Amino acid sequence: xxxxxxxxxxxxxxxxxxxxxxxxxxxxxxxxxxxxxxxxxxxxxxxxxxxxxxxxxxxxxxxxxxxxxxxxxxxxxxxxxxxxxxxxxxxxxxxxxxxxxxxxxxxxxxxxxxxxxxxxxxxxxxxxxxxxxxxxxxxxxxxxxxxxxxxxxxxxxxxxxxxxxxxxxxxxxxxxxxxxxxxxxxxxxxxxxxxxxxxxxxxxxxxxxxxxxxxxxxxxxxxxxxxxxxxxxxxxxxxxxxxxxxxxxxxxxxxxxxxxxxxxxxxxxxxxxxxxxxxxxxxxxxxxxxxxxxxxxxxxxxxxxxxxxxxxxxxxxxxxxxxxxxxxxxxxxxxxxxxxxxxxxxxxx
Amino acid sequence: xxxxxxxxxxxxxxxxxxxxxxxxxxxxxxxxxxxxxxxxxxxxxxxxxxxxxxxxxxxxxxxxxxxxxxxxxxxxxxxxxxxxxxxxxxxxxxxxxxxxxxxxxxxxxxxxxxxxxxxxxxxxxxxxxxxxxxxxxxxxxxxxxxxxxxxxxxxxxxxxxxxxxxxxxxxxxxxxxxxxxxxxxxxxxxxxxxxxxxxxxxxxxxxxxxxxxxxxxxxxxxxxxxxxxxxxxxxxxxxxxxxxxxxxxxxxxxxxxxxxxxxxxxxxxxxxxxxxxxxxxxxxxxxxxxxxxxxxxxxxxxxxxxxxxxxxxxxxxxxxxxxxxxxxxxxxxxxxxxxxxxxxxxxxx
Numbered sequence: 001x002x003x004x005x006x007x008x009x010x011x012x013x014x015x016x017x018x019x020x021x022x023x024x025x026x027x028x029x030x031x032x033x034x035x036x037x038x039x040x041x042x043x044x045x046x047x048x049x050x051x052x053x054x055x056x057x058x059x060x061x062x063x064x065x066x067x068x069x070x071x072x073x074x075x076x077x078x079x080x081x082x083x084x085x086x087x088x089x090x091x092x093x094x095x096x097x098x099x100x101x102x103x104x105x106x107x108x109x110x111x112x113x114x115x116x117x118x119x120x121x122x123x124x125x126x127x128x129x130x131x132x133x134x135x136x137x138x139x140x141x142x143x144x145x146x147x148x149x150x151x152x153x154x155x156x157x158x159x160x161x162x163x164x165x166x167x168x169x170x171x172x173x174x175x176x177x178x179x180x181x182x183x184x185x186x187x188x189x190x191x192x193x194x195x196x197x198x199x200x201x202x203x204x205x206x207x208x209x210x211x212x213x214x215x216x217x218x219x220x221x222x223x224x225x226x227x228x229x230x231x232x233x234x235x236x237x238x239x240x241x242x243x244x245x246x247x248x249x250x251x252x253x254x255x256x257x258x259x260x261x262x263x264x265x266x267x268x269x270x271x272x273x274x275x276x277x278x279x280x281x282x283x284x285x286x287x288x289x290x291x292x293x294x295x296x297x298x299x300x301x302x303x304x305x306x307x308x309x310x311x312x313x314x315x316x317x318x319x320x321x322x323x324x325x326x327x328x329x330x331x332x333x334x335x336x337x338x339x340x341x342x343x344x345x346x347x348x349x
Numbered sequence: 350x351x352x353x354x355x356x357x358x359x360x361x362x363x364x365x366x367x368x369x370x371x372x373x374x375x376x377x378x379x380x381x382x383x384x385x386x387x388x389x390x391x392x393x394x395x396x397x398x399x400x401x402x403x404x405x406x407x408x409x410x411x412x413x414x415x416x417x418x419x420x421x422x423x424x425x426x427x428x429x430x431x432x433x434x435x436x437x438x439x440x441x442x443x444x445x446x447x448x449x450x451x452x453x454x455x456x457x458x459x460x461x462x463x464x465x466x467x468x469x470x471x472x473x474x475x476x477x478x479x480x481x482x483x484x485x486x487x488x489x490x491x492x493x494x495x496x497x498x499x500x501x502x503x504x505x506x507x508x509x510x511x512x513x514x515x516x517x518x519x520x521x522x523x524x525x526x527x528x529x530x531x532x533x534x535x536x537x538x539x540x541x542x543x544x545x546x547x548x549x550x551x552x553x554x555x556x557x558x559x560x561x562x563x564x565x566x567x568x569x570x571x572x573x574x575x576x577x578x579x580x581x582x583x584x585x586x587x588x589x590x591x592x593x594x595x596x597x598x599x600x601x602x603x604x605x606x607x608x609x610x611x612x613x614x615x616x617x618x619x620x621x622x623x624x625x626x627x628x629x630x631x632x633x634x635x636x637x638x639x640x641x642x643x644x645x646x647x648x649x650x651x652x653x654x655x656x657x658x659x660x661x662x663x664x665x666x667x668x669x670x671x672x673x674x675x676x677x678x679x680x681x682x683x684x685x686x687x688x689x690x691x692x693x694x695x696x697x698x
Contacts, residue, residue: 006636007432009356020539038624039536041667056624060644083356086438087431087454105436154514161510165503170540175520187388190369191519275387275405287355295409318390 001026002081002108003062010083011284012112014214019047024055024065028075036065062088063095070099078102082109117281117289118306124330126215127283127308130173131328131339133210134217137163141206142345145199145223153178153193156206164210173209173216173286180204184222184322187275187314199223201349203232203321209286216286218310219342220326226349235315235323236344238270242313243325246278246292250311250329250336254303256292263313264294272315279310282328307331308339350375351430351457352411359432360633361461363563368396373404373414377424385414411437412444419448427451431458466630466638467655473679475564476631476657479522480677480688482559483566486512490555491694494548494572502527502542505555513559522558522565522635529553533571533671536624536663548572550698552581552670558635565635567659568691569675575698584664584672585693587619591662592674595627595641599660599678599685603652605641612662613643621664628659631677656680657688 003024004013013025016033023037032050037043040054058065070078078096080089080103089103119127137160144151144159151159157176164172179189181202189205198204202225209218224236242263249259260278267274277293290300290307303309309331314324328339352373353362362374365382372386381399386392389403407414419427427445429438429452438452468476486509493500493508500508506525513521528538530551538554547553551574558567573585591612598608609627616623626642639649639656652658658680663673677688 007358022537039539042535042539080435082436083434085432086429086435086452089435091454103435105440158507158511158514162507165507165542168544171524186391188371190388190391193514195517 001066001078003084008083008085010081011214011288012081012109012116015112015116015284017047017049019043019049020214022055023047024062025049026069026075026078028073034069034073036069063092066092066099067095070096076100079104079108082107113289114301116283117301118304119283119308120306123215123283124306124308126213127217127328127330128339130169130210130212130215130217133164133167133169133212134208134219134328135341136167137208137210138219138221138340138342142221145345146347150200151198152195153180153183153198154195156198157193157208160208168212170211170213173211173218173282177205177207179206179322181225181321185316185318185320186322187316199225199347201225201227203235203323205322205324207324207326209282214284216282216284217328217340218282218286218312218326219328219340220312220314220324221342221345222323222325223345223347224323225347229320231317231320232323234270235272235317235320238267238272239313239315239323239325240344242267242270242315243311246311246313247329247336247338250303250309250331252303252305252331252333252335255300256290256303256309257294257300260292260294267313267315270315272317274314275316276312276314279312279326279329281307281309283308303331305331305333350415350427352433357432357434359430360563360637361430361458361465364461364465364633366396366398368392368398369563371404372396373411374398375418375424375427377422383418383422385418412441415441415448416444419445425449428453428457431456462638463650465632466650467653468632468657469655472564472632473655473657475562476566476677476679477688479518479559479561479564479566482513482516482518482561483557483568483677484690485516486557486559487568487570487689487691491570494694495696499549500547501544502529502532502547503544505547506542506557509557517561519560519562522560522567522631526554526556528555528671530574530670534665534667534669535671536665548574548696550574550576552584552672554671554673556673556675558631563633565631565633566677566689567631567635567661567675568677568689569661569663569673570691570694571672571674572694572696573672574696578669580666580669581672583619584621584666584669587616587621588662588664588672588674589693591616591619591664592660595660595662596678596685596687599652599658599680601652601654601680601682601684604649605639605652605658606643606649609641610643616662616664619664621666623663624665625661625663628661628675628678630656630658632657652680654680654682 026034178193204223207220279292312326316322375383527542529547553572556569628641661675665671
């Protein structure tokens with residue numbers, strides 16, 4: 001049993017049913033799916049399930065819904081999503097004395113995360129559209145910037161949003177990050193875009209993605225405008241080398257944690273220890289399995305054909321700014337295919 | 350101990366420290382606050398705490414951070430945020446054998462929610478700016494619509510976003526909902542804005558808000574363009590009456606659940622049972638305590654001066670569309686003050 005509600009979002013409900021939001025989903029061992037959505041007309045149009053029951057029937061109470069639904073269907077053993085808060089699990093256990101509840105980290109959620117990590121043909125099709133739109137946006141922004149446009153971070157971010165929506169995107173993948181030279185040193189500048197200028201001398205980071213039918217791209221390009229200091233030159237060379245080094249290792253049976261560890265060590269030795277992971281899976285969420293990160297458990301599954309991950313090395317310095325390059329990469333039977341064309345955009349001084 | 354991380358957002362970290370994202374916060378009974386942020390430079394600029402320790406020092410592992418921080422400071426009893434997932438609490442309990450952990454629904458989170466529900470002077474100042482910008486946006490959109498503009502839902506939503514950012518807003522309060530006559534019957538149309546037309550004959554709902562220094566407004570206006578059917582006329586009268594009926598009850602010592610029950614009954618008897626709550630608090634989150642809703646526990650605290658809530662009755666019909674009116678209301682010592690000026694915008698046929 002899993003749920004997708006405000007404060008407890010879970011894209012697996014959409015993955016399994018097509019229903020995009022606000023619902024409780026009970027999957028029976030028999031194979032039947034019971035959806036309890038807030039918005040019934042939306043579910044009737046979109047959900048591929050055997051049964052739809054309005055959440056309002058239970059006063060929109062999870063405990064009440066389960067009390068009425070589970071015993072009546074003879075469901076006596078239930079695994080709960082690992083995302084459920086501790087007090088909620090305790091409350092459900094009290095409300096359902098006849099039902100055996102389980103809630104664990106290596107259970108259903110993890111199983112589905114592994115399924116979701118390998119994209120099927122329809123998912124790849126949606127991701128390819130998202131990536132292709134992303135490239136169109138990168139090019140449109142790059143052309144304007146090369147033509148002398150010096151937008152504020154906000155103007156640039158909203159330009160992308162307008163372009164994405166005009167092309168039919170469902171939304172941006174996440175809040176666009178546009179950080180000009182004065183703010184690009186931060187991992188995630190706050191707020192993500194401001195009235196500061198973008199694209200002037202130094203490094204300006206643009207991190208964005210496009211959501212198409214729920215599937216999300218994620219790229220970062222860095223605008224580089226000279227004159228650069230010796231340190232900035234070294235940063236540019238370092239991130240370029242780290243990117244190539246990472247990409248060359250992306251193929252079936254590679255260990256994502258091992259790739260991350262290799263690049264971490266390279267960047268550390270170059271004098272720019274990386275404050276974030278090297279990459280992550282993308283799909284219905286902008287961040288999902290597999291993770292190319294050393295802070296994850298060692299037992300990460302090996303890369304497999306059909307996985308789509310970001311590769312996004314970055315180097316940062318409080319004075320020199322930050323530079324990051326990120327593309328989306330599909331693991332193929334023989335190696336990989338880079339789905340996006342983000343790059344370092346070098347501009348005239 | 351509470352945390353604000355991806356998938357586990359908790360605005361209370363910002364409320365208590367000023368640090369806007371991605372951090373672990375340990376509050377000691379001595380009154381000292383220890384912040385473990387991901388972005389240290391951001392914390393150094395913004396956080397009002399005694400101590401800042403980089404999260405990267407612990408490999409960005411919650412269990413590791415607590416193992417190193419708690420016993421060393423003699424913190425042997427710790428209450429965890431009630432938002433923590435069940436497996437995480439179990440993991441922390443195993444990792445911290447010498448520490449007594451508590452995690453309950455009526456604990457620290459609920460205590461802080463009650464504090465956050467009553468705004469202090471600085472918070473009200475930020476909310477007033479957010480509300481004032483919201484009115485400017487409503488007026489700008491209303492003028493253009495009255496002048497003959499027939500935007501797509503997307504054009505309208507992005508017009509508001511551009512206007513908000515130009516006025517210095519941190520962000521929108523939430524994803525703007527723009528639903529033209531063909532989609533306004535849904536509680537939360539999906540996607541929230543589309544290529545469909547907004548403002549034609551019938552009801553078009555615009556639900557949006559502006560975030561200023563973290564504080565979020567939330568209003569809904571409905572564009573009404575005739576000719577209306579008899580049912581649509583009745584819907585307009587019903588929502589107007591429900592709104593006035595609700596507002597007249599908003600004052601100190603009123604029971605928010607009682608107000609919601611009264612309006613629910615009124616709408617039910619009018620033939621339009623309401624599929625959502627009557628209102629909710631606003632502040633650092635677009636939805637927070639107090640809730641004017643019958644689906645919440647009966648023991649909701651009474652309204653108090655300094656609380657700011659939405660009042661948002663709506664009536665919906667699959668054929669006739671939906672109509673909702675929502676404003677933000679401050680409870681004052683003697684009654685209330687409506688902070689925003691959203692209304693039903695009646696347009697020429």
